[in-house]
Structures are given as structure tokens and as C-alpha cells.
Amino acid sequence: MYKNFLRYIISVLFFLGVSGQANADFKVGFVYVGPTGDHGWTYQHDEGRKAVEAAGIKTTYVESVPEGADAERVIRQLAQSGHDLIFTTSFGYMDPTNKVAKDFPNVKFEHATGYKREHSNVSTYSARFYEGRTLLGHMAGKMTKTNVIGYIASFPIPEVIRGINAMTLAAQKVNPDIKTKIVWVFTWYDPGKESEAAQALIDQGADVIMQHTDSTAPVQVAEKAGVWSFGQASDMQRFAPKSILTSIIDDWAPYYVERSIAARDGTWKQQDTWHGLKEGMVAMAPYNSAMGSDLVKEVEQLQKDLASGKTHSFTGPIYDQKGNILVAEGSVADDGMLAGMNVYVKGVEGDIPQ
Amino acid sequence: MSFDLNFIGILIGAIMASSVPLILAASGELITERSGVLNLGVEGMMIIGAISGFALMVITDNLFLAVIGSMISGLIISIIFGVLTQSLLTNHVATGLALTIFGIGMSAMIGKNFVGIPGKEFPLLFVNLKENIPFLGPILFGHSVILYFAFLLPFLTNYFLKKTKIGLIIRAVGDSPTSASNQGINVSLVRYSCILYGGAMCGLAGAYLSLIYTPQWIENMTGGRGWIALALVVFATWSPIKVLIGALIFGGITILQLHMQAVGFRIPVQLLSALPYIMTIIVLVVISRDSRKIKLNTPTSLGQIFYKEK
Numbered sequence: 001m002y003k004n005f006l007r008y009i010i011s012v013l014f015f016l017g018v019s020g021q022a023n024a025d026f027k028v029g030f031v032y033v034g035p036t037g038d039h040g041w042t043y044q045h046d047e048g049r050k051a052v053e054a055a056g057i058k059t060t061y062v063e064s065v066p067e068g069a070d071a072e073r074v075i076r077q078l079a080q081s082g083h084d085l086i087f088t089t090s091f092g093y094m095d096p097t098n099k100v101a102k103d104f105p106n107v108k109f110e111h112a113t114g115y116k117r118e119h120s121n122v123s124t125y126s127a128r129f130y131e132g133r134t135l136l137g138h139m140a141g142k143m144t145k146t147n148v149i150g151y152i153a154s155f156p157i158p159e160v161i162r163g164i165n166a167m168t169l170a171a172q173k174v175n176p177d178i179k180t181k182i183v184w185v186f187t188w189y190d191p192g193k194e195s196e197a198a199q200a201l202i203d204q205g206a207d208v209i210m211q212h213t214d215s216t217a218p219v220q221v222a223e224k225a226g227v228w229s230f231g232q233a234s235d236m237q238r239f240a241p242k243s244i245l246t247s248i249i250d251d252w253a254p255y256y257v258e259r260s261i262a263a264r265d266g267t268w269k270q271q272d273t274w275h276g277l278k279e280g281m282v283a284m285a286p287y288n289s290a291m292g293s294d295l296v297k298e299v300e301q302l303q304k305d306l307a308s309g310k311t312h313s314f315t316g317p318i319y320d321q322k323g324n325i326l327v328a329e330g331s332v333a334d335d336g337m338l339a340g341m342n343v344y345v346k347g348v349e350g351d352i353p354q
Numbered sequence: 355m356s357f358d359l360n361f362i363g364i365l366i367g368a369i370m371a372s373s374v375p376l377i378l379a380a381s382g383e384l385i386t387e388r389s390g391v392l393n394l395g396v397e398g399m400m401i402i403g404a405i406s407g408f409a410l411m412v413i414t415d416n417l418f419l420a421v422i423g424s425m426i427s428g429l430i431i432s433i434i435f436g437v438l439t440q441s442l443l444t445n446h447v448a449t450g451l452a453l454t455i456f457g458i459g460m461s462a463m464i465g466k467n468f469v470g471i472p473g474k475e476f477p478l479l480f481v482n483l484k485e486n487i488p489f490l491g492p493i494l495f496g497h498s499v500i501l502y503f504a505f506l507l508p509f510l511t512n513y514f515l516k517k518t519k520i521g522l523i524i525r526a527v528g529d530s531p532t533s534a535s536n537q538g539i540n541v542s543l544v545r546y547s548c549i550l551y552g553g554a555m556c557g558l559a560g561a562y563l564s565l566i567y568t569p570q571w572i573e574n575m576t577g578g579r580g581w582i583a584l585a586l587v588v589f590a591t592w593s594p595i596k597v598l599i600g601a602l603i604f605g606g607i608t609i610l611q612l613h614m615q616a617v618g619f620r621i622p623v624q625l626l627s628a629l630p631y632i633m634t635i636i637v638l639v640v641i642s643r644d645s646r647k648i649k650l651n652t653p654t655s656l657g658q659i660f661y662k663e664k
Contacts, residue, residue, distance in 0.1 A: 035462060035573035037469045064574070150616070183615045184623045190577040193608070195568050196372060200612035203364070217568050220472075238470060239570070350615070353623040 026264045028052055029083035030061040031074055033090035034189045040214035040233040041188065041250070045089045045112075047234075048252030052260045067092025072099055079104040085263040087256065088112065090188070091157055098122055108263050113159055115339055120270050125255060128276030129159070130166035130338070131306045132248035134313040135284060135299055136230050137170030139245050140178070140208040142295055143228050147177045150201025152194060152211035152218055153184050156353045158341045160212045165345045166313045167210065172347050180348045181206055191217035202227055219244055235285040246299075247285035255281060274335065277307040314338065319346040363489040365613070371497065371567065373605030374504045375400070375559040375576075379583035380590075380597045381507045382555025387587055388515060389548035390528040392657035394450025395435055397580025398457020399553050403428040403560025405461040408571040409468055417476060421500070421561050428557020429550050431457060436549040439659070440542050446657045454580070462573045473569025498566050500558065511594040524548060528653030531660040541660055556580070589638040592651040596638060604634045 030049050034042040042063065053059050060083065065074045071093045078086050079100055085108045088097045094114035101109045101119045113126045140149045149171060153160050164182065171178045181204060183197040194213050198221040201209060208228045211218040216239040222229035223240035231237065231247025255273065262268040275281035284303060287296045305311035314333035318326045320343045327333050344352060379396050386393050407424030411417060435453050438444045476498050478484075484496030515521040526534045527544045535541045563579075564571055582604060590596035611626040619626075642648060 037462065037466065037573040039470055039572075181616050181618070183612050184627070185612075186624070186627050189574070191568050191570075191572045191575050192372075192563065192577050192579070196368075196609055197612050199368065200609065200616045203361070203368075204613065204616040206616075215572055216470075216570070217572070220568065220570060239472065349618050351620065 025058055027058045027060060027083045027085075028260050028263075029078035029086040030059060031065050031071065031078070031086065031088045031090075031093060032061060032063040033065060033067060033092070034214050035063050036061070038189055038214045039216050039236065039239075042089070042214065044234045044250045045087070045252055048256040049087075051253035052256050055257050055261065057260050057264060065093075068096070072096035075100045075109075076103070079107045084108065085110065085260060085268070091155075091159065108268050110259060115272075117270060117272065123259075123271050123273070125259075125273035125275075126159070127250055127252075127281040128274060128313075129248060129250070129282055130162045130313050131276045132282050132284060133163040133166040134170040134306060135246070135303055136210055136248070137167035137172075138174055138299055138302055139230075139291060139295065140167065140210070140228070141171030141173070141175035142298075143245065143291060144171075144175065144178060144208050146205045146207045147175065147179060148205040148207065149178055149180050150198070150204070150206030150209045151180055151182045152197045152201070152209070152213055153182050154188050154213050155186060156184065158339060161344065161352060162338055162341045163212055164348060165341065168345055168347050169314065169318065178347070182348065182350055184353055185213060187213065189214045191215040194218050195221045198222060199225070216240075231285060237285060237288075242290070244285075245288045245291055249283040249285055251281055251283050277303060278309070320344065321346055321348065359489045360492070363492040365609070367484075367492040367496070369602065369606040369609050370493070370505070371501060372609055373601040374501050375562050375567070375579050376583050376586060376601035376604060377504045377507065377598055378500075378559035378562065379556045379580060380586045380601060381504075381511050381594060382552040382559075383583060384511065384587050384590075384592060384594060384597060385515075385524065385555075386548045386552035387656055388528045388592060388653050389524045389545045390531055390653050390655040390658065390660065391439065391545050391549055392446040392450065393432070393435055393453070393549060393552055394447060394584065395432070395453025395457065396552075396556050396584050397576055397578065398454035399428045399431050399556035400457075400560035400563075400576045400580045400583075401461040401574070402431045402457045403557030404564035404575055405465045405468070405560075405571060406557070407561030408473070408564040409464060411474055411565060412468060412471055415474070417474065417565065420565060421558065424557045424561030424565075425554040426557070428553040428555070428560065430553075432549050432553025432556075435553075436546050440545055440549070443659050443661055445659070458574065465571050465573060468571040469573070471571070473565065476566045476569065498562075500562050500566065504562075505598070508594040508598040515594070525653070528655060531655050531658075535660075535662055541662065545660075556583075559583070586634070586638075589635055589642070591638075591642040591648045592653065593642070593647075596641060599641070600634050600638050603637050604630050607633050 032042040036046040049059050062074050065071050087110045089112045091113045094116050097109050097111045098116050098118040101122045109122045111124050114124050168180045185193050185197050194215050195217040198209050198218040202225045209222045210230045211232055216236050219229040219236050219240035223243040229243045231244055233250050235247045237244050312332040316327035316331050317329040320326050383396050403424040406427035407420045410423040411420035438449045439446050478496050480495035484491045527541050531541045586597055586600045590600050607630040611629050
């Protein structure tokens with residue numbers, strides 16, 4: 001509550017700032033869930049925004065906007081103050097984005113990681129982060145000595161569950177004995193809580209840590225404890241030079257530039273984009289040589305195969321926790337199944353919070 | 355899964371470490387509130403302390419200066435609150451909220467240049483004893499000097515408020531500034547001092563986060579701990595010892611619930627996440643049932659503007 005209230009006040013202050021800059025030129029607005037200095041999720045979106053700016057298009061951003069009702073007000077304010085294209089960059093902005101889009105048919109909206117396109121002026125886009133998770137799983141399975149992989153999860157949404165499953169499947173492939181232990185922190189960004197979660201997982205025997213949250217805290221805890229870790233959303237190598245094996249990098253810049261130019265030139269059309277390693281929306285930071293050159297080569301090959309489509313992260317047979325078949329042998333999960341994934345695969349411990 | 359005695363010791367040590375910022379900030383705020391001033395700017399003062407401590411560490415490479423500097427920064431920020439509420443007689447609640455927003459924004463601005471710089475190792479005391487004595491070792495030893503200070507502070511505060519003359523004066527001012535003023539006490543001076551002390555303690559709490567607990571600067575890194583500290587003071591009915599108990603319970607359950615998840619307890623995760631808040635409130639309400647004592651401890655004039663007529 002206290003946090004929401006605080007964020008509310010902060011967002012109110014932001015409206016004042018935003019509304020003061022009405023202008024007839026073509027403008028692109030960005031709504032961020034965290035601070036641009038998180039060096040993770042929001043940081044990468046802001047790098048994308050800077051690329052749009054570098055392409056000669058004016059941009060505005062509002063950071064640390066809570067998901068929910070406050071988001072709607074921020075998005076509406078951006079639409080009212082003359083923004084022609086608005087990127088809303090968190091899953092929880094899905095309904096607010098569609099609601100505002102209905103009232104502003106001339107403004108284009110782009111919602112990240114969602115699936116609702118209720119009006120013709122709403123597009124959705126996301127990255128196939130799970131391809132990166134497959135690579136992480138491969139490395140984790142090879143590097144773990146305790147056979148316990150610790151996973152800090154944010155919210156029980158398909159995107160997060162997909163990552164957990166992709167990682168577990170890949171790790172099982174190279175090491176059938178591994179177990180995935182999950183701690184849900186119910187936040188995208190709380191460095192203190194993220195480090196406590198990392199510490200708890202390490203105390204419970206995990207010697208490889210990964211996270212689906214936005215701060216650099218978990219990799220720093222891993223560095224201190226001497227276990228392996230992975231950066232999330234941006235290259236976090238300098239925060240934990242010994243511990244980080246690689247980072248999954250979200251590269252939104254080309255997409256943002258392309259869509260902004262399309263909207264400016266009048267060629268923007270509604271679409272659903274889901275790009276991965278192939279298109280470069282998901283990229284991998286340099287691999288840590290500490291894992292040995294053989295493993296690095298293996299992972300680089302796997303990365304190529306995932307990008308070319310030779311290998312798929314969800315190749316059957318895949319079973320759920322109870323042993324029911326999810327994907328039959330010889331086939332791969334289709335995008336519809338991936339987008340709505342809401343069960344754990346076999347080998348993941350615990351239940352998904354409902 | 356290891357649940358031997360030594361592991362429990364390590365767990366308790368971790369719980370103690372996580373409750374330090376709450377104890378420091380809440381103890382400081384308690385003194386401020388006891389003088390009748392409600393400063394909701396705890397979160398803002400903490401985050402200013404966090405960035406100043408970290409920035410000074412980077413610039414001077416001296417942890418001692420960093421810690422002292424963070425306290426001074428907290429104190430300086432609280433002067434703003436003091437001038438506004440005591441000299442210009444603004445509303446405590448509104449001013450405190452403004453202070454928090456100001457602190458968060460200001461720290462983010464200063465912090466732009468300090469993101470991504472790794473922290474420095476903070477010296478821990480008696481590390482040998484920690485490793486060589488099972489169970490008690492990790493509980494009693496291997497902590498930073500600030501942790502030991504934080505665990506002494508509630509007892510010192512309790513003694514100070516109950517047994518010293520200045521403590522009694524602070525309470526008198528908090529209960530009835532008019533009577534205190536008629537007795538010749540300079541209410542404004544007392545309240546200013548308490549505000550500054552609270553600011554310094556919040557600054558120290560912030561520095562603990564950015565220098566020791568998660569040694570780095572990240573925007574918004576206090577993560578609402580200032581608000582928890584504020585709530586603790588009220589639920590602990592302004593008793594320093596109960597603040598300590600409350601902070602330990604909150605920190606304890608926060609960490610325990612993460613461990614329970616990692617171990618795989620089949621309890622709904624949402625319930626586990628809410629548990630620190632629920633349990634802290636329940637325990638503090640149960641141990642503070644004595645209404646006579648609550649009346650004795652509650653600063654009657656809390657948040658009221660005092661104006662000395664001339």
C-alpha cells in the first residue's frame with residue numbers, strides 16, 4: 001500500500017511535467033515500470049528510446065509507473081499531450097493500454113509482452129527470452145555441482161513460467177539429476193528482496209542462480225557467495241565479473257526505431273511481433289571463459305541452432321509435473337501454447353502460485 | 355537441504371543483518387515522534403543517506419568518512435523538514451511526504467553517476483570466531499560495527515527516554531508543548547534537535563543498505579523500508595524495545611518465507627509473502643495490549659503544530 005501510494009504521488013508529479021510539453025511535432029512516448037537506472041529491464045528499453053531519439057524523433061518517457069490504474073492515467077496523459085506513438089513496456093500495462101487506445105484512435109500504441117490487441121491501433125511485441133533461457137539451462141546443467149539451480153521469479157505469468165520451463169528442460173538434457181528451486185518475490189524490482197531470495201536459494205544448496213527480476217542484486221550476492229549466475233535483460237558482467245557466465249540482453253532498439261519511423265511516415269500497421277535470437281531482439285553477452293572453451297563452443301553452437309530454427313527450446317516429449325504429456329515426441333510447442341503457458345514441466349519443484 | 359544447528363545460526367545472523375536498517379530508522383523516528391513531531395520523510399532521508407554514503411565511499415575511498423557523511427546528509431535533509439514544520443509551521447504530514455518524494459528524486463539525480471560501480475568490502479568484526487564456534491558464532495560474530503550499534507541502540511534509547519533529564523524533557527515536549535513551554539523549555543530547540551537526530555539515524559540506515567547490505571547504488575534501493583520503519587514505531591507503541599522486537603520479526607519472517615519457498619513448503623506463496631506484515635502486526639498488537647502503558651508512551655501532541663505566542 002505505502003508503495004502504491006508513493007508511486008501514485010510520483011506519477012502525479014510526472015503528469016505535471018509531461019503535460020507541460022505539448023507540441024505539434026511527431027512524438028513518441030515511453031512508459032517504464034522501473035527506474036531507467038535499474039541496469040536491467042527498464043534500462044534496456046531506455047537504450048531503445050535513445051536510439052529512436054538518435055534517429056531524429058522526439059521522445060518522452062515516464063519511469064517507475066506502477067502497473068494498474070495509475071498506469072492508465074499516465075498513458076492517457078501521454079496520449080492527450082500529443083504523443084503519436086506510445087510504447088508501454090510492462091506486462092501489467094496490458095488492460096490500461098487497450099482502454100486508452102479505445103479513446104484515442106489516432107494514437108498508435110505498442111504494448112510489450114502482452115497478448116491483447118482489442119483495437120486496431122494497438123500492436124504487441126515481445127522477445128523470445130526463453131531461447132536465452134535454454135542456453136542458460138544448458139550452462140547451468142553443466143556447471144552445477146550440487147545439482148540445484150536457484151531461480152528467482154517475479155510474478156506467475158506465462159512469460160516467467162516459460163523461462164523457468166525452458167531453462168529446466170535444457171538443463172535436464174545435459175544433466176538429468178538437476179532440480180530447479182524457485183522463490184517468488186512478487187516484485188519486478190526490489191534489490192533488497194532479490195538479494196535475500198538469492199541468499200536463501202544459495203543457503204538451500206543452489207550453486208547456480210538466475211533471476212527473472214530487474215536489478216543487479218542477485219548477481220552480486222552470487223559473486224560474494226562464489227556461485228554461478230546470469231545477468232538479466234542487460235549485460236551485468238561488471239557487477240559480478242567472476243560469477244556471471246553470460247547475460248540475456250534484450251535489444252529493443254531496432255524495433256523501436258523501425259516502428260517509430262513507420263508511425264511517422266504513416267506506414268504503421270497493427271501487428272504481433274515475437275522476435276528472438278534470429279532477429280537479434282534477444283542477444284547473449286560474451287560467455288565467461290571460466291566455464292571452459294569446450295562448453296563455450298557447445299553453447300555457441302546451440303545458440304546458432306536456436307537462431308536458425310534447427311533446435312527449438314520446447315521440443316517434445318515434454319511432460320508436466322504429474323507426468324501428462326504436453327508436447328508429443330517429435331513435435332515442438334506452437335506459439336499459442338508458449339504464449340499461454342501456465343504449468344511447470346517435470347523436474348520443477350513446487351506449485352505455481354495461483 | 356541442511357537444517358543443522360549451524361545453519362540455523364547462519365539464518366539468525368542473516369535475519370539480524372536484514373533488520374538493521376529498520377531498527378536504526380525506527381529508533382531515530384521514535385525520538386522525533388516522542389518530541390511530538392511526525393516526520394513521514396523517513397524513506398526520503400534513508401535514500402539520501404544511502405546515496406551520500408555510497409558516493410562518499412567512491413570519492414574518498416574511506417568507509418569511515420562515508421558512514422559519517424551519510425549521517426550528516428540525513429541530518430541536513432531533515433533540517434529542511436525542521437525549518438518548514440517548526441519555523442514556518444507547515445503541516446507535518448504533507449511536509450514529510452514531500453521530503454520523501456524529494457529524497458527519492460534527489461538521490462536518483464545524484465546517483466546517475468554512481469550506478470554500476472561495485473561497492474567496497476566493509477570490514478566485519480570477529481570473523482574467526484564466527485567460523486570456529488558453531489551456532490552461536492554466526493549469530494554473535496562476523497557482523498559490521500553498525501549492526502552491533504543498531505542492536506544496542508533500542509536499549510540506549512529506552513534508558514535515555516526514561517532515566518535521563520533530556521529524555522524526560524523530550525517526552526514532556528511531546529506530551530504537552532504548551533506546558534513544557536510554560537516551564538521554560540525551549541520547545542522549538544528540543545524539537546529541532548530530535549528532528550536532526552532522526553535524520554542522522556535514517557541516513558545511517560540508508561548507508562547500511564548501500565555500503566554493507568547490498569553494497570552498490572541502485573535507484574530506489576530502500577524499497578519501502580522507511581515506511582515499514584514508520585509503521586513499526588506506531589505498532590510498537592513508541593517503545594524502543596518493542597521496535598527492536600518488531601524489526602526482528604519483520605526481517606525474520608521476510609527471510610524465512612523465502613527459505614520456506616526454496617525448501618518447497620506447500621503453503622500458498624502469496625500468503626507467505628504477506629506473512630511478515632501480518633505477523634509483525636499481530637505480535638506487536640499482542641505485546642502492546644496494556645492500554646495504560648500505551649497512553650504513557652504515546653506522544654499526545656504528535657503531529658500537532660505548536661506555536662508559541664509572544
